Amino acid sequence: MIVSDHLAERLKSLGERLREERLRRNETQRIFAGRVGVSIPTLCKMENGDHRVQLGYWAIALDILGRAEELERLLAPQENLFEKYQRSQQPKRQRASQGGRK
Template sequence: MINVKENEILKKLGQRLKSARIELNDPQKEFAFRIGVSIPTLYKMEQGNPSISIGTWVKALSMLGKLDDFDKLIAHRESLFERYEVLEKTKNRQRVRRQK
């Protein structure tokens, strides 16, 4: 069971999906066909229904050109060691000045 906050987030996500679809002038029937779902399923997505599979959301985001946004949800954390190595490499560089 999802809580109130999670439900609100799903509703907002559904609203953004609907807005993006409408912005592209893509009717429900055609968009539903392209992502491989029925019109009632697309309607449920746009209402923020939590029963929609994540695979369906990925397909919809792909059709909207937003798949990179989905990939950022749980992004790889930057390692402090990697950041330190990069800083050390740039710190040891010497700037070469051009003679005038």
């Protein structure tokens, strides 16, 4: 699989942030890898931005770090501004009050 330079840079940056967060929490690779359920070499691959690491391991790592909600932003639906504008321009329906009928 060929990975573009731009994507490789982003994955490397992601791995660096994972390493920084692990160290900020003062966890060794052995402890953190055990919590994620991966081997130390796999954690090293994650921290080095290797594109072959399964997304599921990243999801577990984010959950452990209390950042699982960030997964929701992956491929989040994009807002269609044209449809939003059209909805805002539609007149709101209003019913007559029933106070006048008897």
